[in-house]
Amino acid sequence: xxxxxxxxxxxxxxxxxxxxxxxxxxxxxxxxxxxxxxxxxxxxxxxxxxxxxxxxxxxxxxxxxxxxxxxxxxxxxxxxxxxxxxxxxxxxxxxxxxxxxxxxxxxxxxxxxxxxxxxxxxxxxxxxxxxxxxxxxxxxxxxxxxxxxxxxxxxxxxxxxxxxxxxxxxxxxxxxxxxxxxxxxxxxxxxxxxxxxxxxxxxxxxxxxxxxxxxxxxxxxxxxxxxxxxxxxxxxxxxxxxxxxxxxxxxxxxxxxxxxxxxxxxxxxxxxxxxxxxxxxxxxxxxxxxxxxxxxxxxxxxxxxxxxxxxxxxxxxxxxxxxxxxxxxxxxxxxxxxxxxxxxxxxxxxxxxxxxxxxxxxxxxxxxxxxxxxxxxxxxxxxxxxxxxxxxxxxxxx
Numbered sequence: 001x002x003x004x005x006x007x008x009x010x011x012x013x014x015x016x017x018x019x020x021x022x023x024x025x026x027x028x029x030x031x032x033x034x035x036x037x038x039x040x041x042x043x044x045x046x047x048x049x050x051x052x053x054x055x056x057x058x059x060x061x062x063x064x065x066x067x068x069x070x071x072x073x074x075x076x077x078x079x080x081x082x083x084x085x086x087x088x089x090x091x092x093x094x095x096x097x098x099x100x101x102x103x104x105x106x107x108x109x110x111x112x113x114x115x116x117x118x119x120x121x122x123x124x125x126x127x128x129x130x131x132x133x134x135x136x137x138x139x140x141x142x143x144x145x146x147x148x149x150x151x152x153x154x155x156x157x158x159x160x161x162x163x164x165x166x167x168x169x170x171x172x173x174x175x176x177x178x179x180x181x182x183x184x185x186x187x188x189x190x191x192x193x194x195x196x197x198x199x200x201x202x203x204x205x206x207x208x209x210x211x212x213x214x215x216x217x218x219x220x221x222x223x224x225x226x227x228x229x230x231x232x233x234x235x236x237x238x239x240x241x242x243x244x245x246x247x248x249x250x251x252x253x254x255x256x257x258x259x260x261x262x263x264x265x266x267x268x269x270x271x272x273x274x275x276x277x278x279x280x281x282x283x284x285x286x287x288x289x290x291x292x293x294x295x296x297x298x299x300x301x302x303x304x305x306x307x308x309x310x311x312x313x314x315x316x317x318x319x320x321x322x323x324x325x326x327x328x329x330x331x332x333x334x335x336x337x338x339x340x341x342x343x344x345x346x347x348x349x350x351x352x353x354x355x356x357x358x359x360x361x362x363x364x365x366x367x368x369x370x371x372x373x374x375x376x377x378x379x380x381x382x383x384x385x386x387x388x389x390x391x392x393x394x395x396x397x398x
Contacts, residue, residue, distance in 0.1 A: 004036040004388065006055050008046055011062040011367045015043050016339040017354035025331055025369075026354070033065060035359040038387040043353050066334060066369050068132025068360030068386065069315040070341030070351045072160070073252050073273055073302035076119045077150040078140045080106025082307050089282060099308045100140070100168045107140040107150070116153050122305060123157060126313035128393045129379075132360035132386045133341070133350045134313075135160035135302075137200060139167030144188045151195035160345055162198035163189070163225060166216045168207050181212045185219035198249070199225035203239035210238035217246050226346070232256045233278070244268040250300065250344040253278070255287040265297040271344040272297050274336070275304035276321040277312050289336075290327035300340035301333060320376035330370040359388035 013031035015021050020043050021028035032049045034042035042050055085099050107115065119136065126134055136158050138150035147165050154161045165184040173180035189199075199220030203213040207230075217227045227246045231239025233253035240261040243251035251265065252273040265272050272292050279286045292299050301318050304310040312318075315337050322333040342351025349358045363383040364371065371380055384391045 004056060005034070006049065006057045007033040007035070007060055007065060007361070007363070008049070008057050009062060010046070010060040010065045012064040012369065013043065013353070014064070014066040014334060014338075014369050015354055016067055016335060016352035017043070020044060020354060023331070024335055026352070031065070033353060033361060035361065035385060035388045039359050040353050040355055040357045042355065060363060062367060063382065064364040064366055064368050064371075065353075066130075066362050066364065067338040067351055067353050067357075068362055068384065069130045069337050070133040070339075070345065070347070071126060071131045071302050071305075071313070071315055072135045072250065072300055072341040072344040073275060073304050074122075074134050074136050074313075075139060075164075075304070075306035076122045076134075076136045077115055077138060077153055078103050078107050078118065078307050079110035079115060080307065085308060086281070086311075101171055103140045103307055104142055104171065108143070108146050112149055112153060115150070116156070119153060119157055122313055126303070126305075126315070127384060127386070127391055128381065129314045129316055130362040130381045130384055131303075131313065131315050132362075132384065133160065133345070133347070134158055135162060135198075135345060137162040137164040138192065138196075139164035139200075142167065142170035144183070144191050147188055148191040148195065151192050155195045159197070161196045162200045162228065163192045163196040163220065164200045164202070165189070165192065166201040166208050166213070168202065177208075177212065181208070181215055184216055189219055189223055193220075193223045193225060196225060198228050200228045200230060202230040203237060203242060204230060204234050205237070206234075210242060213239070213242050217242065217248075221246065228252065228344075232261065234284075240264060243270050249346050252302070252304075253287070254292070255279070255285060257288075257291075262291060262295050262297065265292065266295045271300050271340065273300040273302050273341075273344050274322065274326060275302055275310060276326055277318050278304045278310040279325075280321055281310050281312075286325045288327065289322060289332070293328070293332060298340065298343055299332070299336045300344040301336040302341060302344070316372045316380065317376070320373045323373035330373045333373060334369045359385055361385045
């Protein structure tokens with residue numbers, strides 16, 4: 001092999017590959033990592049590093065290295081600001097799905113250039129906190145041209161693009177939800193499918209019911225898109241069961257679950273993607289990750305970046321909240337924010353640092369990954385590599 005970079009003298013290396021190190025995290029103490037040609041070429045104890053010519057060396061100085069975070073749930077194509085809504089909610093008004101209409105109005109009025117700049121800003125922001133893969137949904141256009149535009153903008157920036165025409169019923173279809181569903185399944189789907197990999201539905205009160213969700217998912221699958229579902233965020237409902245029924249990659253939020261919901265997730269391949277920043281930002285009930293994990297459900301963590309209920313791209317913050325309020329261990333939270341997110345996107349090339357994985361690595365300014373929860377709010381990301389290229393992590397000056 002012809003490696004280009006040796007990250008040496010790593011105090012703790014999280015590989016998420018049990019064949020490389022100990023436990024589910026594939027943890028290696030006193031480790032080294034070799035990156036080359038955009039992939040991981042070697043990982044293991046530093047005393048066993050293979051000999052290679054022209055090997056650039058970076059001394060990690062005993063700090064930890066983890067895989068890049070995989071954020072499998074983001075709403076990045078939008079315009080406008082909802083600070084007034086946030087302030088009101090913090091004063092006692094509960095969150096409902098209705099606030100989405102505010103962002104729809106602003107997004108429709110925005111230029112494509114401005115929308116693209118917002119996505120670029122948020123992707124860069126996530127990268128600075130260690131996120132190297134981020135999913136991006138539409139859902140703030142809700143007309144055929146605006147949804148198509150949103151997906152085109154997203155697809156220019158990430159491979160993980162989701163058609164979410166079924167976010168809420170478009171305002172001009174108020175009282176005619178079934179007609180809007182027909183649009184989502186018809187002309188809108190035809191225009192949007194070429195730009196997307198996934199189809200998503202907000203299956204929730206105030207959005208789409210079980211029958212409408214089934215109709216939309218069925219149409220998306222027939223068009224070649226893979227399902228994922230906003231499920232059981234605001235209350236009990238059919239979302240999780242529909243996600244499992246359709247073999248969806250993920251059921252996202254998964255906050256209000258019956259025993260039958262948990263059993264369905266445990267028996268299927270659908271990942272439960274938990275979004276603790278949304279509950280943090282809405283003062284809502286947190287999902288019970290412990291219940292899911294103990295039942296054998298695969299759990300992912302994601303930031304749910306959106307302007308209304310979770311305006312953050314910071315996965316370390318989500319890890320800290322998950323450990324404190326979702327009853328996850330630090331190891332479980334880090335796994336769920338990396339390999340768990342990859343599972344939710346059905347990706348085998350990211351979320352781990354096994355040989356052949358894309359060389360997405362994060363150097364922490366800490367001796368252990370546990371510090372991500374142990375030191376909440378502290379910017380611990382010292383360096384980020386994406387596909388083997390060291391990325392800028394400083395905020396650019398205007």
